[in-house]
Amino acid sequence: MANLTLIQAVNDGLRTAMSADPTVCVFGEDVGPKGGVFLATEGLTKEFGKNRCFDTPLSEDGIVGAAIGMAMNGLRPVAEIQFQDFIFPAFDQIVSEAAKLRYRSGGQYTAPMVIRTPFGGGIRGGLYHSQSGEAYFCHTPGLKVVVPSTPYDAKGLLIASIQDPDPVLFLEPKALYRKIKGEVPEGEYTVDLSTLRMVREGGDVTVFCYGAMVAVCEEAARTAAESGIETEIVDLRTLLPLDEDGVIEAAKRTGRVVVVHEAPRFCGFGAEISAMIAERCIEYMEAPVARVAGFDTPFPNTLEHHYLPDARRVLDAIERTARY
Template sequence: MTTDFTEAKKTATKSMTMIQAINEGMRAVLEQDEMCLILGEDVGKNGGVFRATDGLQEAFGIDRVIDTPLSESGIIGTSVGLAVNGFKPIAEIQFMGFIYPAYDQIMTHVSRIRSRTMGRYSVPMVIRAPYGAGVRAPEIHSDSTESLFTHMPGLKVVCPATPYDAKGLLIAAVEDPDPVLYMEPMHSYRSFREEVPVASYTVEIGKGKKRIEGNDVTLITWGAMVPLVEKVVKQVGGDGISCEVLDLRTLYPLDEALIAESVQKTGRAVVIHEAPRTGGLGNDIVSIINDTAFLYLKAPVERVTGFDVPVPFFSLENHYLPTPERITKAIEKVIHF
């Protein structure tokens, strides 16, 4: 009976939103490792602005789920000190648009201490940062600036698109010996549910996932754009276009093998992201395709992105984001090139 119960617990699942899965991931690592702790603005008593840490301070105490002053630089600087002294801090930045005061700490210390100390110290910390437009948030709340951090060797960057990946990637990020920026698509926090294992598990950092198998064109995306792209694929499928959808999941280091294999098969590619076009991660993906699949291409690679402007206010927010119409037009362009 004990064996049967243990196996049942391993395979048991629960329907969760992404925000619930993130909460469960943090609860799991707090239970597993007493050196793990959470710190950030309003993460304790209030359970976070999105309630991602709801109930965790009550369960684990004020010494492990810590409300901090309103100081992003202080949150990250404190986390660095904790990490090099054996702790595993999870630092919450309320919105990715608030991360800029901490940029100096991340660039100067978080990403470099392993190199600076020639491997004597590592920085096993996670920086959680909700990002993205489409939620009608005020100015600076909806930024998608992942490319600022994918251009920072020493820092890994992950971004889940589903509740399952959200829990697994978070646990993997905490267990990683190096710092990880964990981007959370706000638009997906409560937009759908998925069956998520109750037990602890990990999703490997550095590995993307093929969400849909196809033959005519590869669609490469991540985060909140994944459900949108999947919706478009259903629409164009009625026109006889077979799309393959890749969810990168890890933005640094990129899964170059997955990208190369898919584009070599389909001969066409469209990259979709909500960050601005200039300097966006899509440019690196196009470079990977040119390096690994250029002679297989039947058409130039297309990009569907946000525009080169700050995320606009409410009435223009939907226009700023990639739309089904823009994505469909890009697919048709590479198909009929």
């Protein structure tokens, strides 16, 4: 196995999918010879040619609209939006066209396409390069929303997303691009969508998280263990469709839950986890569900380290929930 960073695993996943299937093509702003702003597509134009990995105009709605048309006509496009913050001009194409194509055509057409985009903070990108907009898209039936947190998952989930018959929004936590490394198998493998990953076992508190927050929660759990609190950490991985039964089973195991994400707290994804637990297993709960999230403000620049949940804030929530 190769020891890769998360961004290298994404690149390897794209290369593997393109080698296996000639209908897979990659495009977006600067993804061609330059290899993208984070070099996720480095070397793909040279290896596969400019007809399969190419640059587009600066038009997010055009990029996604083209991908929909390509997907309807036999290709498997992988469109890159340079930063998730820039995806909103394409919002209508994603939620009103791609996500609804199977339903509105009675199954005659599908949109087997992937939209890759870096999201979240951690690189001091300021308010226009640091947002976490996953909740907007998780409200959209017909769409899948995937967030890897390890190099292994990044490659396996990406290949699974490319092979999926419906549109997938693949959110890549850019704070992790070069921060973590891990073993990644060579060649093709997939990680099933809509499955959870058990990161750490523990019988006192269950923490649900995803993306860059997984490593933060691991750090908090290690500190909590020093005072005798054993924390279970569950990586959600696929937010839509979510493994709801898996979430409920994990919540029941401890009866104490903390949900962590870096998007704003109000109407964030943690609210759905909280509601799900209240509806399906409230009788098993020993404490209210705690949420640790970004603040309900625009994403700050100089105060990024205060805005993003850190191990200290997560640890505080774990300890309060354990003591309740």
